[in-house]
Amino acid sequence: MRAWRRREGRCVDQASGLVTKFVLGVVALLMGAAGSEVVAPDRSLSIDRYRELGIPSLERAWSGADHDAAVMILRDLPRSELPRSGSSRSHALFERLVDTVGMLGSGNVETAVTALYGEGPDGLLFDRERVELWSAVARRALELLHEIDDIDEAIRKHAAQGVPPEARELLARLEREQAARAQAREVFEGYLIVSLAAVIEVGEKPATRPATRLLLRDELVELVPRAIHHLSDPRAEALREAIRVVASREENEAIRADLMGLTRDDE
Numbered sequence: 581m582r583a584w585r586r587r588e589g590r591c592v593d594q595a596s597g598l599v600t601k602f603v604l605g606v607v608a609l610l611m612g613a614a615g616s617e618v619v620a621p622d623r624s625l626s627i628d629r630y631r632e633l634g635i636p637s638l639e640r641a642w643s644g645a646d647h648d649a650a651v652m653i654l655r656d657l658p659r660s661e662l663p664r665s666g667s668s669r670s671h672a673l674f675e676r677l678v679d680t681v682g683m684l685g686s687g688n689v690e691t692a693v694t695a696l697y698g699e700g701p702d703g704l705l706f707d708r709e710r711v712e713l714w715s716a717v718a719r720r721a722l723e724l725l726h727e728i729d730d731i732d733e734a735i736r737k738h739a740a741q742g743v744p745p746e747a748r749e750l751l752a753r754l755e756r757e758q759a760a761r762a763q764a765r766e767v768f769e770g771y772l773i774v775s776l777a778a779v780i781e782v783g784e785k786p787a788t789r790p791a792t793r794l795l796l797r798d799e800l801v802e803l804v805p806r807a808i809h810h811l812s813d814p815r816a817e818a819l820r821e822a823i824r825v826v827a828s829r830e831e832n833e834a835i836r837a838d839l840m841g842l843t844r845d846d847e
Contacts, residue, residue, distance in 0.1 A: 619789065620704035623660040624670035630663070638672055647680040651692050662696055665708050678712050682720030693717075693778070707782045708792045715799040717775040722803070724768045725810045728761050769815075772807055776819065779803075783826040790832070797835045804842045820845070 627638065634653050636646040650673075654662055663670035663677065681692045693713045697706040735755060782788055783796050804823065808816040820843040827839035 620662075620664070620706050621660055622664050622667050622669075623658075624664045624667050625657075625661055626669050627672055630670070630673055633657075635673065638676055642676060642680050644680070644683050647677070647683065647692070650677070651696065655695055659696075659700055659702055659704055659706075662706070662709075664706075665712055674709065674712075678716045681713050682716045705787075707785070707788050708795060711779055711782050711792060711796050711799060714775040714778040715803065718772055718779070718803050718807070721768045721772040721775065722806050722810065725765065725772065728765050728768070729810070731761065732758075769811065772810070773815065773819075776800075776803065776807060777822070780822050780826055784829065786829065793830070793832065793835060797838050800842060801838055817845075 625633075630653075631637065635650050636642055642650075663674040665671060665674050667674070677692055693710060697709045697713065699705075735758075779796060779799060783793065783800075788796070800823065804819065807819060811819065823839055824843050827836050827843070830836040830839060
């Protein structure tokens with residue numbers, strides 16, 4: 581798992597400067613998971629209190645700037661007061677962080693996940709929150725990869741069938757942008773690989789709570805088959821091997837069976 585993460589991290593780092601800072605932050609987060617077993621208590625604040633501190637209103641859609649502003653405010657709080665998944669007081673704010681972390685904007689991912697919910701000197705674990713946030717990143721990366729594939733498939737289809745005159749200018753523009761799409765694909769594959777690595781890392785810790793392990797299983801069952809569809813064969817096989825390691829350590833037979841099901845190459 582660690583070898584896969586390092587190898588793919590280097591590949592992505594070479595693809596685009598956008599990923600460089602992100603990957604370094606993630607590697608620091610994952611390698612810092614030294615095994616603390618103190619579950620963070622829910623001492624989160626009320627939504628009204630967060631609003632008093634300057635958190636943008638949840639009654640409207642957030643922009644990337646709103647997300648960043650919220651993260652900067654939350655970074656100044658004691659970590660035990662961060663919004664929590666499932667909390668009767670603060671879940672709505674945490675859910676908004678999940679929704680907006682998928683914007684994949686500059687700094688959004690690293691600050692929301694690493695600075696807030698990463699392993700810190702206080703030893704508090706936020707495993708469930710990390711699974712949900714990183715899964716949101718993976719989900720958004722998959723959506724963007726799908727959009728790129730749809731464009732490339734449309735170009736191939738029209739090239740084979742002939743292009744009507746009214747579509748020739750658009751097709752020519754899309755063909756000129758092929759290199760940019762290829763670079764974007766590398767960037768989004770990077771987000772996908774690193775976010776899935778972070779989710780899998782949570783599953784490698786024996787102390788992870790049963791409810792979080794169920795959530796992790798559900799997220800991987802959804803995300804991994806879609807990821808394998810977009811990844812090259814070597815990357816897809818490395819992902820399967822990482823999941824085999826997690827499955828081999830899983831004590832719950834049902835979860836282990838579901839995870840092992842993700843490692844089969846059905847093609």
